[in-house]
Amino acid sequence: MTLRFYKNILSVSIITVGLALVGCSNGHTDNNSANTPTSSKPLTSEQKVLLENMTPIDTGVNQAAIAKIPKNYNFVNPGYLTIGTYAGSPPIAVMAPDNKTVIGTEVDIARLIADSLGLKLKVVVSSWEDWPLGISSGKYDAVLANVTVTKDRKEKFDFATYRQDVLGVYVPDNSPVKKIENADDIAGLKIIVGAGTNQEKVLLTWIEDNKKKGLKPAQALYYNDNASASLALQSGRADAILGPNAVYAWQALNGAKIHLAGLIKGGWPRRADIAVTVKKGSGLAEPIQIALHGVIQDGKYAQVLKRWGVQKEAVEDSEVNPPGLGDQ
Incomplete structure (x- = not known):
């Protein structure tokens, strides 16, 4: 999965079902302000959670990781791990209630890596499409932007994995549908999906498979905006929505009346992984992998995933340049 689809998501609230990265931390970033909203308007329940999630999750220095940093590597900003990301939607990354600080899974994990490497964290926010050029040109040391490992990308970049690429199928809380995990489960259902996405490819493949089996046809539904998709799901015009979990x-964690009906591998039928992305041959992938291994072992990694509601995307350990989409 890439974030191509996230680009089309409007500003997210917990009542919006979308079609379908940090924060301030003990001086770890230089682009944040006080953890207070800039508006006098009452905070929504989601904003209150976002405000709480501005509190940094820190970890200690990992000497084993530091020892693997190439002696000749020059960080973009001395003393800092400079990462590229973009503010799209929670929980990947979103503007905090102060309207200045970007928070989310990518920033929290980047902070753990920076802590482990004995560095402060500097975040550069730009459009998702900028990450390949940003790394190649030395704009930042690494990217954490929900980037999926692929065969083609491994020719130009190195990777250290930190989350599974997982698609989720969600249904309304009052739905009679109990599970959607394979093609047979969608027979006769109307499912909202984003056009031109990997999840659309999965859904359309399942629909064709069911036609061959003689099962009741399923239907892919497309909406131009989140509000229409949400209304369709909650009013019963659609049975489920398929997208980035x-x-x-x-x-679902923050009050939307939907729940998980099934998880699908992002590279269906094969597993796919989300990874920290660095310049090919830079030597940073291994120290980052060791740093991630450390925070997985000490529980800080799990703490980050839990507060953003994405525990099901956890990896047992970080890998450098694993098989990716397109690998046989």
Whole structure:
């Protein structure tokens, strides 16, 4: 999964079912302000959670990781791990209630890596499409932007994994549908999906498979905006929505009347992984992998995933340049 689809998501609230990255931390970033909202308007329940999630989750220095940093590597900003990301939607990344600080899974994990490497964290926010050029040109040391490992990308970049690429199928809380995990489960259902996405490819493949089996046809539904999709799901015009699990897991965690009906591998039928992305041959992938291994072991990694509601996307350990989409 890439974040191509996230680009089309409007500003997210917990009542919006989308079609379908940090924060301030003990001086770890230089682009944040006080943890207070800038508006006098009452905070929504989601904003209150976002405000709480501005509190940093820190970890200690990992000497084993530091020892693997190439002696000749020059960080973009001395003393800092500079990462590229973009503020799209929670829980991947979103503007905090202060309207200045970007928070989310990507920033929290980046902070753990920076802590482990004995560095402060500097975040550069830009459009998602900028990450390949940003790394190649030395704009930042690494990218954490929900980037999926692929065969083609491994030719130009190195990776250290930190989350599974997972698609989620969500249904309304009052739905009679109990599970949607394979093609047979969608027979006769109307499912909202984003056009041109990997999840659309999965859904359309399942629909064709069911036609061959003689099962009742399923229907893919497309909406131009989140509000229409939400209304369709809650009014019964659609039975389910299929998309990046993290988005809907966050919404379900924060009051949306939807729940998980099934998880699908992002590279269906194969597993896919989300990874920290660095310049090919830079030597940073291994120290980052060791740093991630450390925070997985000490529980800080799990703490981050839990507060953003994406525990089901956890990896047992970080890997450098694993098989990706397109690998046989």
